Amino acid sequence: MIDVQNLSYVVDGTEILHDVSTRLERGGITALIGPNGAGKSTLLHCISGLESPSCGSVRIDGLDPFTAPPRSRARAVALLQQSPALVSRLTVHELVSFGRWPHHQGRPTQADHDAVERALVAFALSDLADRSIATLSGGQRQRAFIAMTWAQETPWMLLDEPLNALDPRHARDLMARLHALSRDGARSIVIVLHDINAAAGWADHIVAMKDGRIVAQDASAALLTEDTLREVFDTPFELLEHRGRKVVVAR
Amino acid sequence: MRGWLITFAALAALIAVSLLLGAASLEGDGWLLLVSRIPRTMAALLAGAGLALAGVVVQQVVQNRLVEPSLTGAPEASMLGLLAVTLIAPGMAVAGKMLIAAACALVGMIGFLALAKRLPRDDAMLLPIVGIVYGGILGAIGIWFAWAEDLVQYLGAWRLGEFSGVMMGRYEWLWAIAALAGLLYLVADRITILGLGETQARSLGLNYRQTRALGLVVVSVITALVLVTVGAFPFVGLVAPNLVARWRGDNLRANLPMVAIGGGALLLGADVIGRAVRYPFEIPAATVIAVLGAGVFLWLLHAAPRARHG
Numbered sequence: 316m317i318d319v320q321n322l323s324y325v326v327d328g329t330e331i332l333h334d335v336s337t338r339l340e341r342g343g344i345t346a347l348i349g350p351n352g353a354g355k356s357t358l359l360h361c362i363s364g365l366e367s368p369s370c371g372s373v374r375i376d377g378l379d380p381f382t383a384p385p386r387s388r389a390r391a392v393a394l395l396q397q398s399p400a401l402v403s404r405l406t407v408h409e410l411v412s413f414g415r416w417p418h419h420q421g422r423p424t425q426a427d428h429d430a431v432e433r434a435l436v437a438f439a440l441s442d443l444a445d446r447s448i449a450t451l452s453g454g455q456r457q458r459a460f461i462a463m464t465w466a467q468e469t470p471w472m473l474l475d476e477p478l479n480a481l482d483p484r485h486a487r488d489l490m491a492r493l494h495a496l497s498r499d500g501a502r503s504i505v506i507v508l509h510d511i512n513a514a515a516g517w518a519d520h521i522v523a524m525k526d527g528r529i530v531a532q533d534a535s536a537a538l539l540t541e542d543t544l545r546e547v548f549d550t551p552f553e554l555l556e557h558r559g560r561k562v563v564v565a566r
Numbered sequence: 567m568r569g570w571l572i573t574f575a576a577l578a579a580l581i582a583v584s585l586l587l588g589a590a591s592l593e594g595d596g597w598l599l600l601v602s603r604i605p606r607t608m609a610a611l612l613a614g615a616g617l618a619l620a621g622v623v624v625q626q627v628v629q630n631r632l633v634e635p636s637l638t639g640a641p642e643a644s645m646l647g648l649l650a651v652t653l654i655a656p657g658m659a660v661a662g663k664m665l666i667a668a669a670c671a672l673v674g675m676i677g678f679l680a681l682a683k684r685l686p687r688d689d690a691m692l693l694p695i696v697g698i699v700y701g702g703i704l705g706a707i708g709i710w711f712a713w714a715e716d717l718v719q720y721l722g723a724w725r726l727g728e729f730s731g732v733m734m735g736r737y738e739w740l741w742a743i744a745a746l747a748g749l750l751y752l753v754a755d756r757i758t759i760l761g762l763g764e765t766q767a768r769s770l771g772l773n774y775r776q777t778r779a780l781g782l783v784v785v786s787v788i789t790a791l792v793l794v795t796v797g798a799f800p801f802v803g804l805v806a807p808n809l810v811a812r813w814r815g816d817n818l819r820a821n822l823p824m825v826a827i828g829g830g831a832l833l834l835g836a837d838v839i840g841r842a843v844r845y846p847f848e849i850p851a852a853t854v855i856a857v858l859g860a861g862v863f864l865w866l867l868h869a870a871p872r873a874r875h876g
Contacts (some may be wrong), residue, residue, distance in 0.1 A: 389771025
């Protein structure tokens, strides 16, 4: 469980997060949604321990990510930032292998090689393993970075807007993959999403944020109502039902 | 494997030419070889390797392939320190001079990083341009200072690196670069991870600040060692790492030795050319590398976008 207590984040006098408290249960996909500037990414970075809040505390399965040694933290939680890194000439295999670094710190064992292979298979990268990241398409590149984060094999995986710059097919493909991979409950994925329908379609839980606060939090089906969405996004929505799934349409 | 064979063959050929090329005859007991030709060859190899390795480290730290130590103000800041030493304590031992030169290089680079932090990252050309301007300002202060204190000839020797003065007993400090190269090889994975950016590096459990600090100290020491012993050389730190990255990728655990060899070969090649074109007179290696390097740099600039969208 991730336990967030009274988290505030102020930068240059602007309050990005305002006294946020929440608990995220393990298992499945939790989506953070909300309008631009709601504080979703900041909350995600604070949870990961990589951004220090102005005040408040975070516990990841009991571990304090701000005081834990970097290596212990990196085995409890993995974050993939938005649009990561420069054009790297690492191969896909090399990049994904760096996901194992917190485990072996330079001396990979057979277990590490196996974990890399599993991540390559999980994200359909085996055929691209020897390709340089620089030569991949945007969708493939994003998949490679997510596979690196996956290879870290942390109980918690935090993804900051991974669908950015992905076309609909790759976005759907990635969400379906993450959904399938998270069904066994071994990994919990917290994901910042811009597209409400991606959250409606694939997330188990949704946390809705606005102006640095959590406005609503519930199981996806329960949270997605026209009233809640209007309150969060300040714009009217219509909820439709399509093949047993909720679909959100801006009015 | 074939790549390594070709590289070693080319390197061996360069070394042979360097050892044989010169105004004086090598006939006799090999004294000339021992005192002059071998030291000169080794100095070029070590300095080139050091500059190339320093280039890789800087590029990983700022996540920009178009930057190298001489585009971070490091050599200019170092020269300022050396000018001050020359003025205040001219009799200082070489070790003391090295230390001050390295410390000033570090301060210069920290200033550059502070500037870099404020720049938008979407245009890769911006950072090297800022580096050129920043280095230019520091260099101008140095020139003014040297001119006012009548130290211009010192500055000239540092600014235009060359190897004609290298002899046994006058270049051995450069061997420290071999030790630093070994140190960098030990932390090669960490340096590679630096290149993924601060957030991603820390998410992988890297102690980012500590690793970056280690890298910058190594770069500063290499800059000082090369500057004090043989002077400054542009482009080596830019060209060698970029050529190796294009050829063999970015995994430094596998490629650092090639970067070092590439840098050494480049600078030795420049020195050999400088000795050959107006034989028996010499052109400074820094001048040769500036001409060659500028050409390769332009090619890299032209070729960079293609790789990005490849």
